[in-house]
Amino acid sequence: MKxxxxxxxxxxxxxxxxxxxxxxxxxxIEGFLDLAGAxxxxxxxxxxxxxxVHFIAYRIVIRQPSPxxxxxxxxxxxxxxxxxxVVGAALFGIGWGLGGFCPGPGLVALGSGSLxxxxxxxxxxxxxxAEQVVARTAASRRPDLVRRSSP
Amino acid sequence: MNDxxxxxxxxxxxxxxxxxxxFLLTHGKVAGISGLYGGVLRRGTSDRALRFWFIAGLVxxxxxxxxxxxxxxxxxxxxxxxxxxxxxLLVGFGTQLGNGCTSxxxxxxxxxxxxxxxxxxxxxMATGFATVFVMxxxxxxxx
Numbered sequence: 329m330k331x332x333x334x335x336x337x338x339x340x341x342x343x344x345x346x347x348x349x350x351x352x353x354x355x356x357i358e359g360f361l362d363l364a365g366a367x368x369x370x371x372x373x374x375x376x377x378x379x380x381v382h383f384i385a386y387r388i389v390i391r392q393p394s395p396x397x398x399x400x401x402x403x404x405x406x407x408x409x410x411x412x413x414v415v416g417a418a419l420f421g422i423g424w425g426l427g428g429f430c431p432g433p434g435l436v437a438l439g440s441g442s443l444x445x446x447x448x449x450x451x452x453x454x455x456x457x458a459e460q461v462v463a464r465t466a467a468s469r470r471p472d473l474v475r476r477s478s479p
Numbered sequence: 480m481n482d483x484x485x486x487x488x489x490x491x492x493x494x495x496x497x498x499x500x501x502f503l504l505t506h507g508k509v510a511g512i513s514g515l516y517g518g519v520l521r522r523g524t525s526d527r528a529l530r531f532w533f534i535a536g537l538v539x540x541x542x543x544x545x546x547x548x549x550x551x552x553x554x555x556x557x558x559x560x561x562x563x564x565x566x567x568l569l570v571g572f573g574t575q576l577g578n579g580c581t582s583x584x585x586x587x588x589x590x591x592x593x594x595x596x597x598x599x600x601x602x603x604m605a606t607g608f609a610t611v612f613v614m615x616x617x618x619x620x621x622x
Contacts, residue, residue: 334505335529339536342498342510342582347544347551349491350484354553361611370488375585377492378499382590385500395507402508403591404578409598416577417584419569421603425610427558427566430581431574432512434567435534439541440552447560451567456517458568459575 331397343436349374352436354428354444361425423455499587502533511583512537513574573603 350356351374359368394400424430429437429448437445499510506529518524519531544551558566574580577599579588584603588596 331506332529332532335502335532336536336539338498338502338505338510339533340540341501341536342495342512342533343537343540344544345491345494345496345498347491347540347548348494349488350551351491352541352544352551352553354556354558356484358557358611361607362615363608364612364616368483370484373485373488374492374495375589377489378496378586379492379590381493381496382499382586385496386503386587386590389500389503392504395503396505398507400507401503404509404588404593404595407594409595413577413595413599414602416573416575417579417599417602418577418606419573420577420580421573421606422610423566423569423571423573424581424603425607425614426569427563429563429566429570430512431516431570432537432580432582434570435512435516435537436541436544437552439538439543440545440549441542442552444553444556444558444560444563447563448567448570451564452516452571453520453567455568455571455573456513456520456575457571459572460517460521463575 334397342432343439345378346433346436349377352433352440354433357424357428357430357433495582495586496590499582499590509583509587511579511587513570513580514578514583517575577603 346352350370356368356370359366360371362368390401390403420430427448429445431452434445434448434452438449502508502510506526508526510533512534515530515533519527519534524530570580577584579596579599581603584593584596584599589600
């Protein structure tokens with residue numbers, strides 16, 4: 329229970345960060361992606377702020393013997409750059425540019441009740457389910473290609 | 480519309496970095512939103528409950544911020560709803576295929592100096608820049 333409550337609170341803090349930084353507005357995302365227009369560098373500053381904190385905190389936290397609510401850390405270990413990574417990221421970037429939403433801001437904006445966010449999250453949900461079906465089908469044909477779910 | 484807001488951006492970014500760090504401290508996992516949400520949708524995920532509660536925290540905070548500070552959300556939209564649906568499909572499919580989004584690869588992965596995340600972030604930034612260039616400057620009009 330404490331574990332789920334912590335997850336809820338941390339999700340809330342994450343959302344607060346997105347709202348404070350202005351990233352819940354697609355116009356801020358589009359402004360950043362519009363290099364040839366009136367470029368808005370705000371998103372770059374969000375990344376710098378987030379990475380500055382996490383770069384240091386990550387190195388302190390992983391020195392702990394275990395997380396508070398788990399027996400071990402679960403961090404990605406893959407180093408290989410495969411076509412799925414690049415094609416997936418490329419498709420994500422196209423969708424990001426078209427809608428001005430990535431998953432986090434889309435879900436926060438869903439809570440605001442805006443119709444655009446509802447439609448975006450509906451599309452995103454279908455896209456995720458579609459990829460999971462494709463991955464399962466591929467895995468049953470080629471069991472040697474085991475998928476992993478985290479970055 | 481495209482006012483540069485460096486101070487709120489840095490401050491909000493720091494809160495995002497803090498949230499990612501706390502999630503690592505409490506649950507030992509990457510705070511990647513696409514991965515967490517994908518796990519909520521996948522049957523049989525062992526930590527489905529905590530993933531659900533993290534996402535619930537995001538959505539609930541959206542509702543709270545909407546009532547206290549509505550200016551955090553857009554009131555006018557440039558993209559049409561069919562385009563937003565297509566955008567959602569691409570974001571959903573792409574982030575699952577590529578194992579991450581702006582948070583998982585862009586924030587958490589780069590902080591760990593993960594080569595995969597650096598490549599993914601460079602890739603989605605590049606196609607994002609290209610997409611907005613095509614939509615705004617080549618096709619124009621619609622947005």
